Every structure is written in C-alpha cells, then in structure tokens.
Amino acid sequence: MTDKEPLAFTRHNHSHCVSDALQAAVAICTERGARLTAIRQQVLELIWQSHKPLGAYALLDQLAEKSTKPVAPPTVYRALDFLLEQKLIHRIAAINAFIGCPHPDHNHASHFFLCDDCGRAEEIHSKSVSNSIKKAATEAGFAVQSQSLEVFGLCPDCRTQDGHDS
Amino acid sequence: MTDKEPLAFTRHNHSHCVSDALQAAVAICTERGARLTAIRQQVLELIWQSHKPLGAYALLDQLAEKSTKPVAPPTVYRALDFLLEQKLIHRIAAINAFIGCPHPDHNHASHFFLCDDCGRAEEIHSKSVSNSIKKAATEAGFAVQSQSLEVFGLCPDCRTQDGHDS
DNA sequence: ACAAAGATAGTTATATTATAACATATTCGT
C-alpha cells in the first residue's frame, strides 16, 4: 500500500478506499492472529461505505436489513469494540459515531476535520499538530495515553456550495 | 481578574477557583443580559466543586439531595445548555461530562488534559497547539467553527504515585 | 477424531445519557 493523501473532501474513486481498507484489515488481522469474522468484516464494510461517520444503531439497521435473523445491539458493539481495538476504525466521541481508519498499519492519534454540512470526516495528519500536543504534554508533565481532536466546521466543498452526498 | 496558570494538577486553594468562577459568571451574565438563575448557579457551583468533570446525572443526584422537590433531567440539561452557551463550562465528549471553564471571558477552543487515574481535567492553553490546528485547517481549506481536543493519560501526580481526590 | 478450553455470537434485559412536548410559574418591558 502506498502513502495516501487525505481525500474525504476530494472527488475520488471510493471503491479504492473500500478495497484498500479491507485488504489492510485482512493483512493486519492475519499478522496479529486476530479474527476478522464475517460480522466484523460486514461492519467494517458498512463503515467504509462513505466518509461519513456512522452511529452504532445506523449500522445495526443496515446489518438487520441484510440479515434474516434479528440483530441486537451487542452484536454491533462487539464488532465495533474489536475494530477499535485493532485500530481499524476511530470513534468520533462528539457525535457518537464511527469512521474507518485509512492507515491502520501505523499507530496514530485520532485527529479529524468534520463537516457540519455534508457530514464527511477527514483524518488530519499534521506533524505540527501532533508535535505541539506532545510538547504541551511534556511541559505539563502529562503522560499521554490517547487523544482525540475533533474539529468541526465546513469542508472546502460546503464553504462555497450546498451540501451533498457521499 | 488576573491571568491564571493552569492548576488543576497542582496543589492550590480551590476556594479561589470557585469564587473566581462565580464572580466571572455573574459579571459575564450581567454584561450580556443573560440570567444566571438559582438553578444555573447551583449547577455551576457543583461543577466547580472539583477539577473533575461531572456527568449530568451525577449533578442531578447532587441537586436532588439539596432540594425538597424531585429534580428531573431536563432541569439539569437546561442549566448545562445555558452554561455551555455562555461558555462558562465545557463538555468533555469522550466521557459525557462537564467541567468549569477557568477563563470564560475570552473565546477559546476546548483543549484538555484528562487524567485516567485521578479523573482531573486541566485546560490546555497552547498557542502552538491552537496555531498548528489553525494552520492545518487553512491548508485543508477547512473553515473551523468549533473544536475539541481531549488528551487522556496520567497527570504529573499520578505518574509517580497512586490516585487521590479533589 | 475427539474432548476441553477459549473465543465468538445470540438473546434478553437493563443501564446510561439526552430530549420532546406540554403545563405552570416567573421575570421583564411597557
């Protein structure tokens, strides 16, 4: 897998996002001896259907549609817990929603731009942001374990036009 | 009110935090023609009882103890909504909890260190952090409306000893 | 191949967080 520019806010062939994410997930789980079961993979695919974070119950509804059996909340939450543990997805706490991680292979913080209009999320990869947080923590004597940065506002598209899909 | 160093993780006379916060709240609400009613002030005081973010239902329970009448959730959430609107408190989304703002007089983002051990929260005031986020947004063409940074880990005290109160 | 152990998924119930909708009371401007 080559390096990728963030493209949630850019026109792109989304099927590549999905296939890359699934391929990466399979590779990572195989390497770690973690089991990417059918349900877990289904949830991951549903999350990757767009760059818009999805809530647990939205995922549940979509799972239920595709299934003959009824689907209960624990099914979804367990799959989400697994995907979070494996860092295949991120949780956006401010909106109780989940989004696919475009580069689960290397460890990183959860930093996002979130468009209030179209709902899309784009991961931020800024050495400058990461380093300044690290520096502030060091100065405060604070030992960082995890972090999330959620920046809300308008994406480039929505600043100038009306909202849209995908 | 003079400039204050962040001190949630530092030994300090906490009564000053409370009185400063209340004084500032009164001043701000007066200036804005906003009504800091009895309930709103009570909730603000409860939030300021420590530097640990408190959940809505924890606040509700404490309100109920002090009151003869039963207290229902909307009472608390309305007070919280008011205090959030006036920027007298911040919401920590990752833990569904609320914490007092030590300098509600000037507008600012919600950036916090949160100790996993003792539960205390300290606001981050780092030009470097703010500027790097602003810069990343500009580069991405993203128009920032609001933001929250929640950094979890161990505070200076808890890195070296066991957790404690206040 | 088989049984035991461990991990995953099904199922039911419930906890936790938050809001809707409508009635009542209080405050503010005139």
Added chain:
DNA sequence: ACGAATATGTTATAATATAACTATCTTTGT
C-alpha cells in the same frame, strides 16, 4: 398591572451502550 418572553416543572420517551447468561463455533492438545 398587563402581556410577552423566558424559565422551570412534569411526564414520557428517544438514543446510546452494556450486563449477564446461553449457545455455537474454533482452536488446540492428545
């Protein structure tokens, strides 16, 4: 004092998440 606006009380319910127990599947050692 009066009406309008704001705030609070009250009841019900929505939305998010987990506990606890059962059943099934997968792996592993023999």
